[in-house]
Amino acid sequence: MRLGATLADLSPGPPTAIAERAKRLAGAGFESLWTPQIIGRGFFVPDPFVTLAVAATATEDVEVGTATVQVPLHHPAELAHRVRSLMSVCGDRLTLGVSPGSTDLDYALLDRDFAARFRTFRENLPRLRALLGNDRPPLLLGSWGANVERAAQEFDGWLASAHRRTPDQIITACAGFRAAGGGRAIVCAVPVPESGDLGPTAEVLRRYADAGFDDAVVLIGPDGPDPTRVRALLPR
Template sequence: MRVGLVLPQRSHDGGPLRRGDLARGAARIEAHGFASVWAFDAVGRGFLLPDALTALAVAAGATTTVELGTGVLQLPLRPPFELAQRVATAHHVIGDRFLLGVGAGSTEDDFVVTGTAYADRFRTFGHHLDVLGRLLDGEVVDGRRLGVWDDVRGGPPILIGSWVGSRWIDRAARDHDGWIGSGARTSWTLLAEGIARFRAAGGRRAVVTNVAVDLDADPGPVGPDDPVDLRCDLEEAVRRLRRLAELGFDDVVGVLGRHTDAALGALADVVRAAATD
């Protein structure tokens, strides 16, 4: 099982992001041996996150081996032609390390500030996903062609982010390259149900993202209805990672509050211990 991290959302000293922090953060994640670097997507919640595609392009220039993914990009918030241009550009910059995680969105504030209809988000998601794929394949859509470059024709691998009860788990397995589930606002039981359903439908790559990491915290409850996190001591974190591997997840994406070398090193030790029998 691979373990990655979301790009830092604050500077390493806890202050606001400074110029260079994204590149340095990505380089640190790679240097500590993590497998992937991810960016979240939120625009209307009272705090500023870096634009996900821009952030990953920056991360690509500071790294050489890690995969770089959006986890997840909310398709209904953007016009599909404009988004296809940005995705193709990011794919061109990042190359075959790029993973495009997409979803319908679940926070109404993001829709309010972008002037899009929250109630229609699932229908809009399906439409935009279809148009995006066709444009990246070089097709004509509504009489218009994106004109994608040869090196990005076909687009990057697409992983579908969805809650466990959504029909999109089956679509992710059948039509796309993977499923992204959330460790936050869910439970061990629901994640187990989701990955079982994904595998039964023939799904390939399963990612659990938004797994909060605080290895200085006292272990909280880890019952079947508790959220999935690594807010615990090192030994318990090893057990929880092994549990996710036993459920069948291919990737875990953690969220660190502060990307200090000490915090990154401690988590890297946990990952290595979890991989050892």
């Protein structure tokens, strides 16, 4: 199982120096860098397209990805333009995680209909695919429930969030994803304690590896342990 890291700090506080953080994580041996789209939750998270463009410029041979872009918050043409612009910076290092979104605060800030997000997602995604064309980046679906099977059948892979689900729930869902013929499976935002014993984190990562996940993406806070210690939890 490959190990990636969340690039953005998902906590209140001053903005992170993205280039320096990307270099530090890549230097510690993380194989991918990911960032979500968060807009209206009371603290600042940089735009994912700007963040990943900076990260791709500051690093070499490291995958960069969105986990996730909330498709209903964008017009398909505008989103396709932003994706293709990012591809011009990082090329085939980009993986695009997409979702309907899960938090009403982001929708409220942009005056969008949160209740209609699944319908809007279904309507906008085919046009987004068409606008991106055959040279688009891999598309991974970040969602839950019945959509896990959809991720297996209609997307290049699945993004499971460890933020809202327990390891047992995620591992059970992964079994369903595999049974449906799913491709790449990534568990994101695996929390890392700011201090103390990293043994429980190592055990969770081992469980995800044993369950058949292709990647795990850890979430190291600004006051968390040195990235090299976290990377050492999962030997290559």
